[in-house]
Amino acid sequence: MTPDREEPPVHVPDGFLDVPTSIATGVVAAGVVAVSLRRAREELAESTAAAPMAGLVAAFVFAVQMLNFPVGVGTSGHLMGGALAAVLVGPWTAIICLAVVVTLQALLFADGGVSALGSNVFLIGIVTVVVGYAVARGLMAVLPKRPASAVPAAAVGALVSVPATALVFVGLYSVGGAAELDLSQLAVFMLSWHVLIGIGEAVITGLTVGAVVATRPDLVRLTRRYRTSLLLTDADGTSREVSAAPVTDGVKRIGVRWVAGALGVCLVLAGLVSSFASANPDGLEYVAERVGFIDTAEDSVVAGSPFGDYAVVGIDNPILATGLAGVLGVVIALGVGLLIARAVRPKAPGASARDTEKV
Amino acid sequence: MSDVSRHAQDLERPDAAPPGPTAALELRGVAFAYPDGHQALFGVDLIVRQGERVAVLGPNGAGKTTLLLHLNGILGQAAGSNAVGTVHVGGVEVSKATLGEVRRRVGLVFQDPDDQLFMPTVRDDVAFGPTNLGLRGAELEARVDEALDAVGMRALGDRPPHHLSFGQRRRVAVSTVLAMHCDVLVLDEPSSNLDPASRRELLDVLSALPVTVVVVTHDLPFALELCERSVVLDAGSVVHDAHTLEILQDPGLLARHRLELPVGFDPAAVVPRGRARPSPSIP
Amino acid sequence: MGAGHAHGASRSVSDGLYLPGDTPLHRLPAEVKLVGLLAFVITVVATSREQAWAFGVYGLLLLGLVALTRLRPGTVLRRMVIEVPFLVFAVLLPFVALGERVDVLGLQLSVDGLLGGFNILAKGTLGVLAAILLSATTTPRDLIVGLQRLRVPALFVTILSFMVRYLDVVVDDMRRMALARAARGFEARHLGHVPVVAKAAGALFIRSYERGERVHLAMVSRGFTGTMPQLSAPVPTSRQWALVSLAWMVVASVAVTAAVAGDRTAWLVMAG
Numbered sequence: 001m002t003p004d005r006e007e008p009p010v011h012v013p014d015g016f017l018d019v020p021t022s023i024a025t026g027v028v029a030a031g032v033v034a035v036s037l038r039r040a041r042e043e044l045a046e047s048t049a050a051a052p053m054a055g056l057v058a059a060f061v062f063a064v065q066m067l068n069f070p071v072g073v074g075t076s077g078h079l080m081g082g083a084l085a086a087v088l089v090g091p092w093t094a095i096i097c098l099a100v101v102v103t104l105q106a107l108l109f110a111d112g113g114v115s116a117l118g119s120n121v122f123l124i125g126i127v128t129v130v131v132g133y134a135v136a137r138g139l140m141a142v143l144p145k146r147p148a149s150a151v152p153a154a155a156v157g158a159l160v161s162v163p164a165t166a167l168v169f170v171g172l173y174s175v176g177g178a179a180e181l182d183l184s185q186l187a188v189f190m191l192s193w194h195v196l197i198g199i200g201e202a203v204i205t206g207l208t209v210g211a212v213v214a215t216r217p218d219l220v221r222l223t224r225r226y227r228t229s230l231l232l233t234d235a236d237g238t239s240r241e242v243s244a245a246p247v248t249d250g251v252k253r254i255g256v257r258w259v260a261g262a263l264g265v266c267l268v269l270a271g272l273v274s275s276f277a278s279a280n281p282d283g284l285e286y287v288a289e290r291v292g293f294i295d296t297a298e299d300s301v302v303a304g305s306p307f308g309d310y311a312v313v314g315i316d317n318p319i320l321a322t323g324l325a326g327v328l329g330v331v332i333a334l335g336v337g338l339l340i341a342r343a344v345r346p347k348a349p350g351a352s353a354r355d356t357e358k359v
Numbered sequence: 360m361s362d363v364s365r366h367a368q369d370l371e372r373p374d375a376a377p378p379g380p381t382a383a384l385e386l387r388g389v390a391f392a393y394p395d396g397h398q399a400l401f402g403v404d405l406i407v408r409q410g411e412r413v414a415v416l417g418p419n420g421a422g423k424t425t426l427l428l429h430l431n432g433i434l435g436q437a438a439g440s441n442a443v444g445t446v447h448v449g450g451v452e453v454s455k456a457t458l459g460e461v462r463r464r465v466g467l468v469f470q471d472p473d474d475q476l477f478m479p480t481v482r483d484d485v486a487f488g489p490t491n492l493g494l495r496g497a498e499l500e501a502r503v504d505e506a507l508d509a510v511g512m513r514a515l516g517d518r519p520p521h522h523l524s525f526g527q528r529r530r531v532a533v534s535t536v537l538a539m540h541c542d543v544l545v546l547d548e549p550s551s552n553l554d555p556a557s558r559r560e561l562l563d564v565l566s567a568l569p570v571t572v573v574v575v576t577h578d579l580p581f582a583l584e585l586c587e588r589s590v591v592l593d594a595g596s597v598v599h600d601a602h603t604l605e606i607l608q609d610p611g612l613l614a615r616h617r618l619e620l621p622v623g624f625d626p627a628a629v630v631p632r633g634r635a636r637p638s639p640s641i642p
Numbered sequence: 643m644g645a646g647h648a649h650g651a652s653r654s655v656s657d658g659l660y661l662p663g664d665t666p667l668h669r670l671p672a673e674v675k676l677v678g679l680l681a682f683v684i685t686v687v688a689t690s691r692e693q694a695w696a697f698g699v700y701g702l703l704l705l706g707l708v709a710l711t712r713l714r715p716g717t718v719l720r721r722m723v724i725e726v727p728f729l730v731f732a733v734l735l736p737f738v739a740l741g742e743r744v745d746v747l748g749l750q751l752s753v754d755g756l757l758g759g760f761n762i763l764a765k766g767t768l769g770v771l772a773a774i775l776l777s778a779t780t781t782p783r784d785l786i787v788g789l790q791r792l793r794v795p796a797l798f799v800t801i802l803s804f805m806v807r808y809l810d811v812v813v814d815d816m817r818r819m820a821l822a823r824a825a826r827g828f829e830a831r832h833l834g835h836v837p838v839v840a841k842a843a844g845a846l847f848i849r850s851y852e853r854g855e856r857v858h859l860a861m862v863s864r865g866f867t868g869t870m871p872q873l874s875a876p877v878p879t880s881r882q883w884a885l886v887s888l889a890w891m892v893v894a895s896v897a898v899t900a901a902v903a904g905d906r907t908a909w910l911v912m913a914g
Contacts, residue, residue, distance in 0.1 A: 013728050015765025019688045037797050048868050049858040051797060052477065055804020056854035057847075059812040062805070064843050066813075069836070088847060100802045107676075107785060108658035108806075110773035111724055113766065115683045179739040179758020204840050211844020219851055431863055459865065467863045473811055474856040479783035479803060483873060491865030519783070521654050521810045539864065 011102065011112030011120040012169075019115070021176025026118025032126050033099050039092035043221070050093075057089050058097040064208075065101070069200040077197035080165075082128025083136065083158035084205045087150060088212065090221040091133040098125035119172060127168050132161035136222055145226045147217035148210075154222065155206030162198035166190040381450040383409045383543050383571040384465075389429055389444035390595075391422075399425040401595040402444070407543075412572040414582035414603060417592035418617035423547075423575040424470075426592065430545050430573070431465040432458045449542055463492060466536030468546040472528035476520040481512065481531050484520070488539040506538035507531075510564050526557030533564065543571045550578045566632035579620055583607055583629050591616055603631075656810040659721055659777040665711045667779040670886075671878040672788025678886040679776050685890070685897050686768050691761040692907070693900035697768065700893065704771050711779055718774060725770050728762060735759040782806045787875040800870050804857070812850050819846070 017025075041050050061081045071077040085094035099121045105111040112120045136150075136157035143149035170187045212220055217228070233239040384407040392398040399422040407413050415423050428434040432453045435442045446453040453461050469475055478484040485503045494502055507513040510530040520528055529549065536544065549565070550558050562584055565572060576582050582589055583603050591599040591606065593616045599606060606612060607626040613619065620626070667675070689696050708718060736746075739755025746756075780788070786803045790796070819842045828838065 013725060013762070013766035014683055014687050014769030015762045016728070019684060022684075022687065033798065034795065037795055041797075048862065048866060049855070051800040051870070052804050052857040052861065053851070053854040054801045056808055056812070056850045056857070058801060058805040059808040060847055060850040062809060063812045063816050063846065066816075067839065067843065096798065096801060100798065100805055104802060104805065106773065108777050108782060109724075110659060110721060110770050110777055113683065113687075113769040114679055114773060115687045115769065177758075178761045179735050179752070179754045180741055181735075181739055185738070203836055204843065207837050207840030208843040208847065211841045212847055215844070216848050216851075219848060428859075433859055433863065459867075462863055462865050467860075469856065469860055471856070473808075474853060475860040477804060477807055477857050477861065479786060479807065479873065483783075483871075487861075487866075487871060488864035490871040491867070519656065520807070521656050535864065 011105065011124065012116040014113030014115045016113070016178055017116060017119055017172060018176040018178075021172060022115045022118055024118075025122045025172065029099070029118045029121040029126060033095065033121065036092040036095040036099075040090075040096050043090040043093050054089075054093055054097055054100075057085065057093065058100045061085055061097050062101050062104070064204075067204065069204065071193075071196045071200060077200055079201055079204055080124060080128050080162065082124065082165075083132025083154060083161045083201070084208060086129045086133035087136050087154040087157065087205075087209055087222045088220055091129055094129045094133070095125055098129060101125075123165050123169055123172075127165045128161040131164040132157040135160045140222065145223075146228055147213045147220060147223045147226055148228070149226075150213055150220050150223040151206050151210045154209040155202040158205035159198045159202035162201050163191050163194040166194035381409070382406045382447070383411070383449060384430065384573070385445075385447040386429070387445050387447075389426070389435070389442070389446060391425060391429065391434060391440060391442040394441070399595055400429075403592075403595075403597055405590060405597065405600075407571060407573060409542075410569070410571055411588060412586040413574070414586040414589040415573065415575045415592055416577075416579070416582060416589050416606070416616075416618055420594075421592045421616075422595040423592050427467065427545055427547055427573075427575055429453075430543070431462050431467050433467075463539060464542045466539055466541035466544050468533055468536050468544070468549065470547045470551065472525070472532040473520070475532045475535060476528060478520075480517050480519055481507070481523070482516040484531065485516075485535050485538045488535060492539060502538050502540075506534040509537055509568070510534040511560070524557075526553050526560070529553065529557070529561065530564065533561070537568075541570065543573065544568065545573045547575045548577065549574060550576060550581045562632065579607060579618065580624060580629065583626055584632050587631060591618070654810050655813050656782065656806055658782055659774060660781050661713065661717070661778045663712065663779070665779065667707065667711045667775065670779075670882060671791075671876055672780050672784040673791045674878045674882050674886050675776050675780060676785075676788050676792060678890060679772055681890045682772055682893055683769050685893050686765055689765075689897045689900050690904045691757050691764070692904055694760065694764070696896050696900040697764040699896050700768050701771075703889075703893065704768065704775065707775055708771075711775065713775075713778055717778075718771070721774050721778075722767070722770055725766055728766055732759040732762040732766070735762070783873065784875060787873045790872065796870070808850075808853070808857075811853070812846065815849060816842070816846055 040054065061084075064079055064081055064084070067079045068076040069079075082094065082098055085097050088094075089097070102112065102120045102124055103117065106114055106117050106120065132154075134157075136153040139153040139156055140149060143153060167187065167190070170183065170190055173181070173186065174183050209220060213223075218224055229241045231239050232242055384405065386403055386405040389400055389403045390398070391400040403426060415426065417423055425434060429442075429446055430448070432438060432446075434440050435446060435453060436444075437454050437458060448461050448464050451457050451460060451464070476484045478487055482503055485506050486499055489499055489502045503516075504513060507516055510533055512527065512531050512534060515523060515527065515531075520531070523531065533544075533546070533549070544565075546565075549561060553561065558578075558581070562581065565574075565585055572586070574582065574586060586603055589599075589601065589603040589606050590597055591612070598616065599612060604626055607620060686697075686700055689700075708715075735758045736751040736755035737749075739752035739758060741752050741754040743750040744753050744756070745751075782803075786799060786806070789799045789802070823838065823842070828835070
């Protein structure tokens with residue numbers, strides 16, 4: 001686990017993925033990074049501090065990516081750092097930091113193909129961060145609300161983020177890979193290898209976050225609103241723990257009109273546009289048909305359900321059936337989303353003093 | 360070596376405030392507490408006249424660096440901290456509205472030069488301050504050249520900071536602030552970690568500057584050579600304010616505030632650096 | 643005037659792969675090189691893999707540039723070690739890919755796998771070589787100016803420039819911590835040592851974050867209000883743009899020829 005400079009983590013080179021896939025991932029990556037740039041400024045107390053802070057954190061990510069750990073016999077894996085960065089500085093800043101690191105590695109160190117820059121930023125900069133952060137945030141909903149909870153949350157987030165990224169890579173490969181492979185075999189291989197790497201990543205991530213929590217818990221963005229519980233001791237010596245009130249800083253509330261507008265767009269898309277969607281098989285199905293493993297795939301579990309194969313059974317008009325399925329799908333997704341959001345929001349105590357804490 | 364002092368003397372300062380009754384720095388009743396509740400300053404009064412060179416001495420934890428950060432409005436009421444008291448720079452009170460002007464007048468040189476050299480090359484760093492003041496083109500280049508000449512670093516202008524030695528980075532850090540033509544130069548431990556030759560070069564540079572200088576330092580010989588006046592800060596209060604020589608020749612005072620002279624050092628034997636005088640080193 | 647520290651034998655991380663020199667490629671402004679590199683790489687990746695000769699032409703062109711920059715072959719080869727892991731994948735592909743097989747030296751190898759392996763080998767190697775040419779002839783500062791001029795979002799470029807500047811400092815911090823551990827007899831050999839390394843990583847994060855705050859203070863002390871100054875660098879001449887466009891047209895014509903030849907062969911096969 002010594003930092004070594006001779007073997008940096010390897011990124012996707014030119015020629016692995018074809019031009020359409022490379023360009024598509026490039027566009028997506030650019031879009032997400034553009035959004036992150038705007039949101040990252042809001043993650044910091046003073047927006048003029050964004051550049052130096054993110055730059056230093058990016059340098060830190062580059063440095064820890066040099067850490068390698070043994071995986072299996074004779075081989076080693078490198079830390080990716082997406083989940084770690086997301087937990088420490090927040091998802092938007094983390095995306096930018098990782099994107100900057102990957103870009104620099106391609107342009108300054110010739111690591112990672114220039115045509116594959118979009119794919120590399122997408123995989124290492126975006127998927128790891130998004131998955132790692134989502135899992136960590138999800139866990140925080142059920143863990144006790146104190147800084148130390150960031151450790152298991154970050155560890156599990158890191159654990160899931162690595163194989164998830166590997167799966168997305170397999171997905172990209174299935175669309176634009178250099179040669180046709182048995183995708184299920186590839187997926188199994190990539191997954192098992194990356195689960196092992198994920199374990200190493202989880203351990204290092206969790207322990208690193210733990211080290212930060214021990215000295216400067218205010219620097220761990222995931223749990224910055226929570227404080228360690230205080231000990232109350234009575235005159236007769238008995239003591240009890242009281243959890244400190246979470247800091248409610250100015251949380252931006254999304255306007256109702258915005259939500260209504262977004263919902264409206266979703267419903268229109270789902271309801272109308274979906275019925276005109278192509279009946280041709282999508283990319284993965286197409287490949288599967290050609291390769292020949294589609295007849296082995298059992299009909300999915302939900303095939304017999306009302307929404308199996310994206311149509312509502314019992315309604316004969318195909319356009320109406322698909323459209324209705326789409327609308328209902330959006331409503332159900334919205335409902336589940338609201339439930340999760342409510343679960344994640346911290347409960348405001350009765351008379352909480354508003355602490356405007358300047359980071 | 361005397362080229363350095365000569366260049367610095369040639370520094371043109373048409374916009375420098377003429378010597379007059381307005382103090383360069385005036386602090387009245389400055390008290391400050393950190394967000395975690397720890398109070399660092401307990402009512403500091405200090406007046407520094409134009410052209411004076413003052414050393415701020417004191418043990419670790421006395422609040423010296425905290426005090427420095429009040430001089431350009433990083434801490435204090437202007438920054439919204441838990442603070443009271445007023446700070447005036449050349450007659451202008453430090454407040455949110457005057458921060459831009461205050462930062463033009465007061466140049467702060469931090470302890471770690473790496474914190475101040477954040478641009479790709481030396482010239483870019485020296486140009487950063489003047490660019491923020493609105494200079495462009497030939498005027499900007501001239502300002503950069505002038506500042507680099509004052510510290511003798513013009514030849515290394517196109518190098519990135521990590522290609523310089525520590526002493527060179529220290530000097531460039533000083534020039535980044537000089538380029539702003541400030542009236543007051545404030546330095547935090549400028550001689551720390553410098554080898555003797557670099558330390559002397561820095562003394563040459565600083566003693567040749569016509570600006571007001573405030574130096575926080577542990578290096579008592581350095582303070583004696585550069586500053587005729589010293590202020591001793593301990594536990595957040597000013598406990599003594601006198602001629603540097605007087606303070607260094609008072610063993611009881613030194614002992615009370617954990618100040619120590621190097622072994623064998625005789626303050627009376629040191630010739631303090633005046634202004635516009637060639638370096639005492641043998642040519 | 644003082645010890646002119648020449649930074650000695652140890653290369654700094656913040657230098658990237660840059661090798662000082664004064665060749666035409668060194669003098670070319672970064673934005674021209676970046677556009678040229680991207681155009682070249684995309685064209686190479688778009689070239690059909692069956693036409694192996696095309697890649698030979700590309701290789702010759704790049705080797706010509708290597709000679710122009712007077713880079714030593716040994717240096718270039720050493721830097722190309724980066725691509726070893728995906729070479730392994732390329733070699734395995736003929737064995738695990740699907741589709742019709744062909745007999746090669748007694749082994750049943752997949753046609754698609756052979757072509758795919760060659761695809762990765764050729765395009766990947768060309769891509770790495772081209773990227774090395776860029777980074778060996780471009781200082782990090784020039785790269786930053788190039789990105790600025792290509793309208794990459796300003797905040798992104800600024801963050802990148804801070805990262806480059808402090809890469810050295812942070813990596814040095816990390817090495818010093820490892821050295822301190824080694825001096826006390828510690829060497830990370832097995833998994834039980836992970837907590838120690840992780841603790842150091844945590845300390846490194848805090849140090850880096852706090853340094854970021856101090857840098858911000860220093861910026862603000864010199865009057866920073868949100869806009870970084872534009873760095874100055876030589877502006878590319880139209881002649882330089884023309885040269886690079888010409889070079890790319892040569893490359894593109896190779897790709898087009900390869901595509902046409904490929905179609906022709908396919909028709910011949912179908913007709914025959």
